[in-house]
Amino acid sequence: MRRGKRKKYLAGLAVTVLLLALLPTTTLAASADYGDFLVAGDDLSGVSFENDTLTIGTSGTYTVAMAQEGNTTGQHITVASGVTATLVLDGVSVSSGTTALEISGADVTLILSPESDNSSQRYERYGADV
Numbered sequence: 001m002r003r004g005k006r007k008k009y010l011a012g013l014a015v016t017v018l019l020l021a022l023l024p025t026t027t028l029a030a031s032a033d034y035g036d037f038l039v040a041g042d043d044l045s046g047v048s049f050e051n052d053t054l055t056i057g058t059s060g061t062y063t064v065a066m067a068q069e070g071n072t073t074g075q076h077i078t079v080a081s082g083v084t085a086t087l088v089l090d091g092v093s094v095s096s097g098t099t100a101l102e103i104s105g106a107d108v109t110l111i112l113s114p115e116s117d118n119s120s121q122r123y124e125r126y127g128a129d130v
Contacts, residue, residue, distance in 0.1 A: 029041055029042055029063075030042070030043070030044050031044075032044055032047075033067045034047060034048070034049035034054050035049045035052065035054060035067075035073070035075045036066060036067055036068070036071060036073035036075050037049075037054050037064050037065070037066065037067060037073070037075065037077070037092070038064070038065045038066065038067045039054070039062055039063070039064050040062070040063045040065075041060050041061060041062040041063065042060055042061065043058065043060055045058065046058025046060075046083075047062070052074065052075040052076065053075065053076055053077075053078055054075065054076070054077045054078070055077075055078045055079075055080055056077070056078070056079045056080060056083060056085055056087065057080045057083065058083060059083050059084040059085055060085055060086075061085065061086040061088075062085060062086070062087055062088070063088040063090050064077060064087065064088065064089055064090065064092055065089075065090045065091050065092060066091055066092060066093060069091060070093075071093065072093040072094070072095050073093065073094055073095075073096075074094075074095060074096050074097070075094070075096070076094060076096050076098060076099060076100050076101065076102065077092075077094075077100070077101045077102070078101075078102045078103075079101075079102070079103045079104075079106040079108050080106060081104055081105030081106055082105060082106065083106040083107070083108070084106070084107040084108075085106065085107075085108050085109070086108070086109040086111065087108055087109070087110050087111070088111045088113065089101075089110070089111070089112050089113060090113040091113060
């Protein structure tokens, strides 16, 4: 009889462990301001800002928002060549005389939140140059 109880206990424990593995987990993402942008991601070591350009220089998942919610910037975003990234634009508002987002030689999954507004003032270029 004890043997049957032990098997039931172990089976119940195994089911509990498997169910816990299905629960969503969150990771603590780092975030920092870069110019007018707020960038969040697992590793920001390859993110830089120079000459009004936010550059994503390493592979990973990044969420870009405005550092001051509701503001519009003339700065722009570039994803470096050779990078594989998921880029989430969350409430980003760019009005630039150049390309708002430039992706050249990178593998990028781009996700636009409903709050994002990306535009360019030059007629020969659009908000994104891919």
